[in-house]
Amino acid sequence: MRRGTLKQILLITDGCSNQGEDPAAVSSLIREQGITVNVIGVLEDDQSEQPEGLQEVEEIASAGGGVSRIVFAKALSQTVQMVTRQAMTQTIQGVVNQELQEILGSEKSMDDLPPEKRGEVMEVVEELGETCDLEVLVLVDTSASMTKKLPTVKEALEDLSLSLGARPGKNRFAIFSFPGKKRHISRLLSWTPSIQNISSIFPKLTSGGITPTGPALKEALFQFARTPEIKERRTSDEIYYEEPGH
Secondary structure, three states: OOOOEEEEEEEEEOOOOOOOOOHHHHHHHHHHOOEEEEEEEEEOOOOOOOOHHHHHHHHHHHHOEEEEEEEEHHHHHHHHHHHHHHHHHHHHHHHHHHHHHHHHOOOOOHHHOOHHHHHHHHHHHHHHHHHOEEEEEEEEEOOHHHHHHHHHHHHHHHHHHHHHOOOOOOEEEEEEEEOOOOOOOEEEEEEEOOOOOHHHOHHHOOOOOOOOHHHHHHHHHOOOOOOOOOEEEEOOOOEEEEOOOO
16 A cells, blocks of 8 residues: 555544534545545533533544544644544554455455454555655634634644654644634634644734634635646635536
8 A cells, every 4th residue: 555645634623613514525526635624623621511502513524534532622732643643543454445346346345354453454554644744724613612622722732743653654734713804714823744833823813703614614624735627716705626627
């Protein structure tokens, strides 16, 4: 199996999108482009009830083929690292299973292998998780309800950069927030191998306004390398998807 680049969107939000397309539907589209959508729903540390909007967290991640977790703000740092790595393993294991099916037949999977062979396959999955290149676009909800959680988000992303820094594979990160001032998202940090220099960014963030999660995810898709299957057409307010030949 060749080493490729794993691409992820990591959405950090407290749910409750309230403008634009269904974010789960957009997440499904992103998955079709080979990009996994992982979602972390953040609760206040003193919050006793789980808001209804956090059901959306699971729906978006499921549609995007990714991992979802709902956590209190104080546990965010550890969760960001865990979700990123778990999604890597899940994606690689899925690719390995596809290749095994081509070898073993469509009716068999890794579970049908003898125990020692399954162990060898999992060693390959773990090795690929360390050596493949990784691109993570972090999409941070900065709507009014996230105001108190932003300092914890900053710390979690710095820890993520440090924890992945020891991997032999190359890492690239980008950070965007939503809602943006003129567009659905705002770029906070361009693609970079390290996000340890984000301390100057987060104090400048302003929070408030609507939560256009679907449109934000749609714009995040186009921050990755362009794919031939989809072309982008912009107007002053929206992004449209145009199928080839239309």
